[in-house]
Amino acid sequence: MPTTNATDGTPLHYRVLGDGPRDVVLVHGWMVSGAVWDSMLEKLDMTGLRLLVLDHRGTGQSGRPTSGYSLEQYAKDVLAVADHAKAQRFTLVGHSMGGQIAKWVASEAPARVTGLVLLNTVPASGLPLPPDAAGLFRTSAGDREKQKTILGLACKQLSPESLEALLKDSGDVSKDAIEQCFDSWTAGGFAHRLAAITAPTLVVATDDPFLPPVFLKQAVVGLIQNARLTHLPGPGHYPQVERPAETAALLSAFLAGNAAQA
Secondary structure, three states: OOEEEOOOOOEEEEEEEOOOOEEEEEEOOOOOOHHHHHHHHOOOOOOOEEEEEEOOOOOOOOOOOOOOOOHHHHHHHHHHHHHHOOOOOEEEEEEOHHHHHHHHHHHHOOOOEEEEEEEOOOOOOOOOOOHHHHHHHHOOOOOHHHHHHHHHHHOOOOOHHHHHHHHHHHHOOOHHHHHHHHHHHHHOOOHHHHHHOOOOEEEEEOOOOOOOHHHHHHHOHHHOOOEEEEEOOOOOOOHHHHOHHHHHHHHHHHHHHHHHHO
C-alpha cells in the first residue's frame, strides 16, 4: 500500500485500485477512514479507471499528528497523494466533510480537477449544529455508544453488518481528528473560493436528515458553476454504505457522461 508524506511530514496512506487511464480520487468524511467506500467499490464498474482511496490523517493507516486537521491542510494532503500517485488530472468524489475538502482542492487546482461528485456534502460555509448535537459529536472519540447514536441519527438504511463495520472504523479514528475535524467542518468558512471551481459537478442528495435536497440545492449547487443536483431517495447520510449499488451506478453514469463531454 503506497504511503507519502504531507507538507507537514505526516505519513498519508492510500490504496490504488485498477490501472485504467482515468484517475478518480475518493475523499472520505469525518469519523471514518477510506474503508467507508469499500461496499460501493465492490459494485463499481472499474473499466478504464484507476482509483486512489486515501485515509485522512488521524484515520486508517495514515499518521496521527496532534494538529493539522483543517480543511486547507486536508486539501494539501489530497494533492500530495495525487502528486505521489502521478495523477495529474482526476475526478474527485467527496462525501460529507470529504465534499468540503474536494471543493477546496477543486478551487485550489481547478486545472487538475476534471469532475466533482459530492455525496451529502457539507457546504463550504459549514454546518453549525445545535449545542446538544455538537457536544455529542465532538466528544464521541473512542465512545462506541455515542458513535452508534450519531449513526442512528444520520442513517436510514444501514444493515446490522454495515453498522458494525462503521462502528469498528469509527472507533479507530484518533481523538485529535474527531475533535479538530468537527471544528473544521462545522465552521467551513471558504464559500468565497467556490467561484474558482470550473469542473462539471454532481451533487448527490439523499434523505439525510442533516442535509436535505432543498438545502443542498441552495447552499451548494447554487454556488458552483456547472453544478447539478440529483436525489437518491431512501438512504441517509452514508449512501455509499446504505445503498452501495445505486451509489456506484450514479458515479459510473457521471464518469461516463463526463468522458463523453471531454
